Amino acid sequence: MIGASADLGSNSVHLLVAEIGDHSLLPLVDESEFLGLGAAVDANGALGADGRGRLVETIVRYVTTAREHGATEITLVGTEPIRRAADAARIVADIDAATGIPLHVLTHEEEAYLTLVGVTAGRPVADETLVVDIGGGSSEFCAVAPGGIARASGLRLGSNRLTADHVVADPPTPDELEAMATAADEALERALDAAPQEVVAVGGTASNLLKVAPGGPGDQTVTRGRLVAAVSTLTSAPSAVISNRFAVNPTRARILPAGAVIMSALMRRYRVEQLRVSEASLREGAIHAVHHAGGAWRDRLPALAHGWLD
Secondary structure, three states, X not given: OEEEEEEEOOOEEEEEEEEEEOOEEEEEEEEEEEOOHHHHHHHHOOOHHXXXXXXXXXXXXXXXXXXXXXXXXXXXXEOHHHHHOOOHHHHHHHHHHHHOOOEEEOOHHHHHHHHHHHHHOOOOOOOOEEEEEEOOOOEEEEEEOOOOOOEEEEEOOOHHHHHHHHOOOOOOOHHHHHHHHHHHHHHHOOOOXXXXXXXXXXXXXXXXXXXXXXXXXXXXXXXXXXXXXXXXHHOOOOHHHHHHHHOOOHHHHHHHHHHHHHHHHHHHHHOOOEEEEOOOOHHHHHHHHHHHHHHHOOOOHHHHOOOOOO
């Protein structure tokens, strides 16, 4: 069975096509396009005709790719920028008309549940686990413990938003870093209450920070020391230099210091010494959830977050 999912995020639009196994996916296609939907909505309140056109063109290409690879289940999900866009209804209608596939505009909670399912691949957790998806415009939180009730929420705290609110210089100055840290700490006071044994960070912020933070190949753990070193590197040169040096998208490089600030604030908020970075997230969760629960997947998300036995 081949499944596919595309998610429309604040920074990038991503496609994953994968062969589905028992609690596993074998990626066949994994690609993204940096469209900056969140920044467009921040600036104009809507994507507008040009923005919608570029987005629809990307999604049509993604759906075509998924079908060419044999995907029989294709799921399209919209996150923070679509939730806020004044022309969200038009975006949904245009994508449906162009592809014949509905766009599911997720709530913060639905996004968080799906992300946790992506990280666990539907396996029940052994200890209380918190999964945090650090996006451009928002962050989603989902906590689950053995025998407990899965809990999810979201905050309008993201790397793009934090940069836009507090940063002018490139690279950010020490005062700007401090202002971002204060804002992140204040925002996280409203974050999901949890006492996790493990915190897992997902999304472009987390995965791109691994490129900058010192460490061995395959080291998916981010400690306080690695974050300090990453911030030192990110603020040592303009974002264009960082982009070239570490093969990071230029727009992503500009907002990556804010992502590091948010990850540091997460460690303080949840009193952990390290975070694990997972490459699996929302797209993987959507493929697993749809394959396991069919058309009722949105209604069953809290239960799916606890995992299942095949």
